[in-house]
Amino acid sequence: MNLDTIFVPALLVAFPLIAAICLNFLHGKDRVVKAVAIISVVVVLVLPWITDAAVYWFGGHPQVENVTGGTNIVLSKLNLAIVYKYAAIQKLFIAILAILASAAVLIHFTERVSGVYVAMIMLGVASTSAVIMADDIFNIFVFLEILTISQAALVIAIGSIQAYKTAIKYLIFGGIAGSSILLGIAILLNNYGLLNVSDLNRAITLDIEAGIPHALIVACALIFVGWLFESGMVPFHIIKSDVYSKARPSVAAFMQTQTKFVLVALWVVILRLFYGISTFNALVLGVGILSMVFGVMMALKQTEITRLLAYVAVAQAGLVGVGLGIGTRAAVTASIFHAVNDALAMAILFLSVSVVLHITHTVDMRKMGGLLWKTGYVPFLCLLGIFAVSGMPPFNTYQSEFRIITAASTAGYPELSVLIILTSIATLVALMKGFYTIYLKEGQDYLTDKELTPVSYSWGTEVFMVLLVAICLAIGLTPQNVFPYIEQFVQTLGVI
Amino acid sequence: MSLETLFQPMCFLTAAGLVVVGLYAVIFMDNLLKKIIGVTLISDGVNLVLITGGFNKIVAIISPEQAENGVTSVIYEGLKEYPEFAAQAAYPLPSALVLTSIVISVSIFAIMLAIAIKLYNHYNSMSCSVIFKEVDE
Amino acid sequence: MYEKFFEKLKQGEDIAGAFTADFQMVLLISLGVLLFFRLFTTVRLAIVASFIALLLVIRAIPLVFRVSKEHSDTFDSMLFYFALAIGLVIVLLGGI
């Protein structure tokens, strides 16, 4: 029983699902839940590195040779079952996802850990890695719905009335956006009879030579709206940032990573299906610009620290959308690289806020202050996080934002590079405002009543923040061990 | 345009009708439960679209040489021996998809109702204007 | 322009980041118009249009507060934007 038959890409999705189901059943018994949670977190962390890059056909039958060497390439190769592609970039995405999932689970390990909470995080890992790897649009739709449910459940875990209101809004929008994606898939299925993305890609290229059919445009519009919801773009950035700010900060770090990776994965699918439509890239660009600008604008005006970070996360997702919208190969590589970097950098800030929330129990920035000397290394790490998010040189986001800006100007949109630069400056202003209100302002009431020796908060947060800063620095100083994989991935797309 | 050939377009129309009614309910109805019913109607309508797509032979995978001589819809080679069954068979793929899609929409529906009960207990009113009033408590 | 911000401050609005946000909004509108016209019409027209846009925006300077009012969390505003998004996407992709 050699290893590569066990550690197959499908296991990356199957194992977290099994872990989620077991944890759900063990809800009552705390000790067992903690043990199973630790085991599942460790395995999820290790799995991406063990499974080697491969294309995995469910049910084992590879592409069916419709006709040998037929001149007309229409559907000469046909993927009958669901196909999972697991290459270097998917490994990168899922490895980062696993790190943040373990952060979300292990940070609150000191208090009572509820089985369902860890189960929902495992469900999130399973569905996001499935969306990243899957090559079959219906499989992606199913796991997007599971993703919506798990994120809503993680928001409900807080238990406050605000959380319930946000969860119901999120579920209603998730239901509608999911149905619109399914309607798009239904139209594609009725016209082409296929579900596999690469087959559809070939079938559509043949179909487009004779002019773009209206059905294709409506299907693209519907799936595009679904993509807007999943990635928190313009009309849905309010509900998305609401979800981030209502969930626990360590969970919000995990969720914003999910959203950015789903954004990139879904965009790749939509591009391969609908690149024929002329205004497609312009639409992605417009949506990216709007969500970037509105995200930062709202971040500047917020009074709650978690809402501020949520809007900054949405703005960075908008920046990735802009990069994808520009459409040249350099821009797309840079924006995928930026999605990876920004997921890491934002996580640092969310973790630092989780410590602050742990102490002050309030989100409102007006009631915070004076925590600089009370929380050990966290303020210093938070400062590094702020530099990381706004793209200061030693960090990784500098590498990617710099590449996006150059790609934007070389692609003939100098105005875009000006806008992107101003957005990163405005992000720095917003985050500095947050940093000042938390740490530098003079002490507040909660400080005086109990004399705060170095406050007891879970040391896990500091460990994870140091780890994330180290990764950010590592990628920032040596981008060449991450960037070429992304370039190969973009070349294999073959569509840009 | 006998009633028989009209059956499939009519099914598409009912599905479209269901989706429109569902969307109307979600957007314009003030009661939270009515909005949740709207979401169910939309997902029912979309499932109906999926199934009616596979009703008769509109959907068929055309092998390359058939595409050359302009074949648009084809009976599967394997079904050559049963011509009357092949003539009426529906395309099996959508019905497999709709099975999962129905189950998913039921699970989302159940969670939404649970939250609706929780919100009712707090606000003891089901109308969205009361629950989602812009209040900074 | 300053007194507009000042009377906003009197209303107890938190305007710490409002200046940068406003500057960003001005830049978005003027550059957006510039980019849009440059791509679809002659460059000269683009420059003229962007100046006009700049003047209009400067007159209604405290844009941020209007924008943030639009961003309220209520359900109906979100649904309205959702319906707007679907319509816009279908039209822009050339469906009609």
Place this chain on the structure above:
Amino acid sequence: MIPGYMLMGYIFMFTALFGSVLALIQRDLMKSVILIGLEGLAVAFLFQTLRAPDVGITQAILGAALLPGIFAITVYKTRREEE
């Protein structure tokens, strides 16, 4: 002559549409629960006429029995009259 089951199909189409519209107009939520169950059943029969019996059975169980059940519990726990 049109085969019998297709004729029935047309009837189910109308019941589904009118059932959903009536369910939403109702002020008494319990009535709308029953109408939603009826609409689910009509869609289930419609699936059957569209030659997808397995989906028809699932839709009948879920759409006509389970959903109205859960919905009735919710209406029972909250208020019947929609204000």
